[in-house]
Amino acid sequence: MFGKIRNSFQLVFIIMIASGLFASVNAQSLEEIMKTRGLSQTDMLAAAKTYTPSGKLDEYVVFSSGGQSGQVIVYGVPSMRILKYISVFTPEPWQGYGYGDDESMDIIYKQGSIRGKEITWGDTHHPALSETAAEYDGQYCFINDKANPRVAVIDLKTFSTTQIVANPIMKNEHGAAFVTPNTEYIIEASQIPAPFTNDYVPLTEFNEKYRGAMTMWKFSRKKGKILEENSFSVELPPYCQDLSDSGKNMSEGWVFTNSFNSERYIGGFGPGNTKFRDRLPHEAGMSSKDTDYLHMIHLDTAIKLFEQGKYKKINGHPVISMETMIANNALFLIPEPKSPHGVMINPSGQYLTVSGKLDTHVSVYDFKKMMKLINAKEYEGRDPYNVPILSMTKSLHGQVELGLGPLHTQYDSEKGIAYTSLYVDSAIARWDYLKLKLIEKIPIHYNVGHLVAAEGDTATPDGKYLIALNKLAIDRFTQVGPLHPQNHQLIDISAGHPMQLLYDMPLPLGEPHYAVMIKADKLKPLIRYKQKWFKNRVKPGRERIVREGNKVTVHSTLIRSHYSPEIIEVNKGDEVVWHLTNLERAQDETHGFSIYLYNINGSLEPGETSTFRFTADQEGVFPFYCTEFCSALHLEMMGYLLVKP
Amino acid sequence: MKIKILKMICLPFILMAFLCLAGNLSAAQDYEKDYHQKVKQNDGTIGIIAGVINYVCPKLVPGSTKICNSEDPVGSAVGVQKYMEQNWDKEEDDIEDAKMPELLNKKAALQFWDAVEQFKMHFPYREKAKQAAEKGDWENALLNEEMAWQYLVKCASRGIFSKKLVDGE
Numbered sequence: 001m002f003g004k005i006r007n008s009f010q011l012v013f014i015i016m017i018a019s020g021l022f023a024s025v026n027a028q029s030l031e032e033i034m035k036t037r038g039l040s041q042t043d044m045l046a047a048a049k050t051y052t053p054s055g056k057l058d059e060y061v062v063f064s065s066g067g068q069s070g071q072v073i074v075y076g077v078p079s080m081r082i083l084k085y086i087s088v089f090t091p092e093p094w095q096g097y098g099y100g101d102d103e104s105m106d107i108i109y110k111q112g113s114i115r116g117k118e119i120t121w122g123d124t125h126h127p128a129l130s131e132t133a134a135e136y137d138g139q140y141c142f143i144n145d146k147a148n149p150r151v152a153v154i155d156l157k158t159f160s161t162t163q164i165v166a167n168p169i170m171k172n173e174h175g176a177a178f179v180t181p182n183t184e185y186i187i188e189a190s191q192i193p194a195p196f197t198n199d200y201v202p203l204t205e206f207n208e209k210y211r212g213a214m215t216m217w218k219f220s221r222k223k224g225k226i227l228e229e230n231s232f233s234v235e236l237p238p239y240c241q242d243l244s245d246s247g248k249n250m251s252e253g254w255v256f257t258n259s260f261n262s263e264r265y266i267g268g269f270g271p272g273n274t275k276f277r278d279r280l281p282h283e284a285g286m287s288s289k290d291t292d293y294l295h296m297i298h299l300d301t302a303i304k305l306f307e308q309g310k311y312k313k314i315n316g317h318p319v320i321s322m323e324t325m326i327a328n329n330a331l332f333l334i335p336e337p338k339s340p341h342g343v344m345i346n347p348s349g350q351y352l353t354v355s356g357k358l359d360t361h362v363s364v365y366d367f368k369k370m371m372k373l374i375n376a377k378e379y380e381g382r383d384p385y386n387v388p389i390l391s392m393t394k395s396l397h398g399q400v401e402l403g404l405g406p407l408h409t410q411y412d413s414e415k416g417i418a419y420t421s422l423y424v425d426s427a428i429a430r431w432d433y434l435k436l437k438l439i440e441k442i443p444i445h446y447n448v449g450h451l452v453a454a455e456g457d458t459a460t461p462d463g464k465y466l467i468a469l470n471k472l473a474i475d476r477f478t479q480v481g482p483l484h485p486q487n488h489q490l491i492d493i494s495a496g497h498p499m500q501l502l503y504d505m506p507l508p509l510g511e512p513h514y515a516v517m518i519k520a521d522k523l524k525p526l527i528r529y530k531q532k533w534f535k536n537r538v539k540p541g542r543e544r545i546v547r548e549g550n551k552v553t554v555h556s557t558l559i560r561s562h563y564s565p566e567i568i569e570v571n572k573g574d575e576v577v578w579h580l581t582n583l584e585r586a587q588d589e590t591h592g593f594s595i596y597l598y599n600i601n602g603s604l605e606p607g608e609t610s611t612f613r614f615t616a617d618q619e620g621v622f623p624f625y626c627t628e629f630c631s632a633l634h635l636e637m638m639g640y641l642l643v644k645p
Numbered sequence: 646m647k648i649k650i651l652k653m654i655c656l657p658f659i660l661m662a663f664l665c666l667a668g669n670l671s672a673a674q675d676y677e678k679d680y681h682q683k684v685k686q687n688d689g690t691i692g693i694i695a696g697v698i699n700y701v702c703p704k705l706v707p708g709s710t711k712i713c714n715s716e717d718p719v720g721s722a723v724g725v726q727k728y729m730e731q732n733w734d735k736e737e738d739d740i741e742d743a744k745m746p747e748l749l750n751k752k753a754a755l756q757f758w759d760a761v762e763q764f765k766m767h768f769p770y771r772e773k774a775k776q777a778a779e780k781g782d783w784e785n786a787l788l789n790e791e792m793a794w795q796y797l798v799k800c801a802s803r804g805i806f807s808k809k810l811v812d813g814e
Contacts, residue, residue: 560763
């Protein structure tokens with residue numbers, strides 16, 4: 001009896017200790033971690049909202065410009081895990097972009113060249129996703145290059161660049177890329193005015209011969225390409241056009257862009273060698289007026305004028321003059337607070353928000369009021385180029401004081417709610433653009449430029465998440481030299497509670513300028529290429545080497561873990577054309593192709609065929625190998641190119 | 646609990662298989678001896694692959710298909726592949742795009758499908774190895790047996806991937 005009691009007592013005691021230990025281990029570990037790492041309950045909540053366990057996928061995907069890297073950065077939300085760098089204007093070896101294969105060499109070095117010059121970088125600014133009925137459809141992404149005006153098409157089936165078009169008349173741009181609600185056109189607006197022609201024009205002729213422009217790139221969804229022959233530009237005054245947006249719903253058919261330096265001020269600061277020497281800098285004269293001009297362009301009329309041939313060709317590109325646009329009631333200006341950055345159309349298409357960086361207000365324009373003035377031909381004047389000017393006060397729904405340096409606005413799923421970045425304040429404002437009142441502000445770190453909300457510029461924004469794209473991280477990350485990473489800060493904007501800062505993501509790859517956020521389930525990328533898509537496809541069993549004179553064509557295949565053929569012998573001076581097909585049907589079985597000395601590095605994704613061309617101009621032994629760890633026998637995936645004297 | 650026990654049983658085998666695959670690094674070029682060793686190694690590896698097939702197969706296709714037969718693992722593997730391919734237009738579509746009958750774990754089945762592809766590739770090399778051995782061409786016998794082994798390695802690699810997926814690891 002006593003033994004039984006003793007045994008029961010022991011059992012209870014062991015259970016008590018075990019459960020106590022178990023509980024204390026769990027409780028202690030969490031508390032200890034919080035204590036050791038100095039984490040608060042709020043931090044833990046933020047962690048819980050963003051932590052994405054291994055194997056779980058993100059709800060949203062962000063396409064962010066890669067700034068001076070010339071790329072596009074893709075990452076998931078809420079995890080903020082980087083998923084891909086899409087090479088666009090800059091060669092990128094891992095993806096074999098610009099290192100020898102015909103397709104990417106053509107895109108970067110041929111399509112991307114301007115006036116015969118190869119340009120191997122870009123200043124990517126504004127990605128835009130293709131839309132159907134003003135909703136992201138997940139098919140294409142477009143991105144611009146501010147430095148050398150170009151627009152690129154990224155096919156979201158493969159997440160790779162398929163086309164670059166160079167703007168024939170612009171020398172600098174900014175307001176791109178923006179799409180019309182069904183992606184019929186991709187909009188590109190210039191920034192620093194310059195002559196459309198490529199000849200020398202002195203700055204003394206600035207007002208007469210320097211111009212701004214907006215290019216309407218016609219996009220064929222069927223071909224997945226911009227049709228340059230169906231594209232045209234509209235001439236604009238030599239102000240610095242800034243950011244653009246396409247109308248939607250009630251404002252569909254119109255395109256908007258704002259501007260700075262409507263003063264047309266030319267600086268010259270410093271002891272230069274022209275008559276402009278010692279003038280005050282551009283920054284002094286470009287913001288001396290209180291207002292600049294919001295531009296309204298009637299795209300539908302411009303398309304008709306283009307179709308009617310009412311344009312002149314400059315550098316082989318059709319340009320509709322301001323005079324023609326004005327005569328056809330297709331171009332108007334409205335004063336806006338000076339030095340703005342962005343005109344953003346709300347989901348219904350009725351309201352346009354414009355923020356002057358040097359004003360504390362955000363101005364909300366009412367499209368209905370603007371159209372009433374246009375229809376009544378009620379202008380308050382004309383600019384020096386005879387462009388009709390609408391009254392700002394009569395166009396406004398109202399203004400709201402949000403803080404210092406308002407910049408860019410995105411919309412929420414809740415009617416009337418918008419978010420605006422405040423550059424000088426280093427904050428995000430949540431406000432109501434219908435009731436014209438500020439709701440709350442949240443500090444960010446630091447100096448936010450653009451911001452992006454989930455599907456925040458579509459006809460039906462999602463709310464939920466917002467990311468502040470901050471410029472000066474200063475103390476947010478471990479110091480890595482004088483140049484800090486950029487800081488993308490994720491903010492919870494779910495309805496019903498104040499905004500909460502969740503996560504800091506450092507981005508050390510150029511200055512990511514602008515971003516768009518799409519529901520992940522709208523993206524339907526390919527798992528692999530279909531071999532039959534490639535005209536140079538090499539079928540298994542048909543590998544061969546063919547010599548015609550001094551041209552040697554190699555038809556190769558790749559599969560875990562060998563090339564076929566593995567040894568190729570040519571003569572010095574031979575022109576080598578090398579087709580390679582990755583025969584893999586397995587997911588993600590990518591193989592590389594790198595040859596010593598020839599600056600070649602291909603990335604052949606499953607099913608893909610690439611063609612490399614080079615002259616075997618040096619005799620010797622040139623090993624080639626697979627640069628991907630494709631299997632356990634990866635190192636054995638190698639071969640020799642032998643070049644005989 | 647059953648799954649855990651099975652995992653505990655299978656894991657050492659997988660490790661053994663891997664060691665078995667990676668272990669034979671003899672530098673001596675006694676081709677005949679090496680060939681016979683390699684044949685044993687490949688037979689052993691196939692035996693372990695068979696164990697993985699028997700473990701994974703019932704977790705990929707419904708029992709009603711009666712495809713999985715532990716007495717004939719190779720037949721089971723090929724059966725699973727045929728079952729998946731029954732509506733597949735090879736010229737038009739990738740295997741993932743094919744309209745497939747009911748699968749218990751499609752992700753794992755696709756990995757398994759590729760493992761079977763790799764496995765099938767080893768047969769012609771073993772046949773060539775045998776033919777070379779019959780002629781006393783031990784170097785080519787060994788090389789072909791080695792090539793067969795490469796495909797068994799690739800098969801094992803994808804097979805383990807498939808097993809991880811069915812186990813939810």
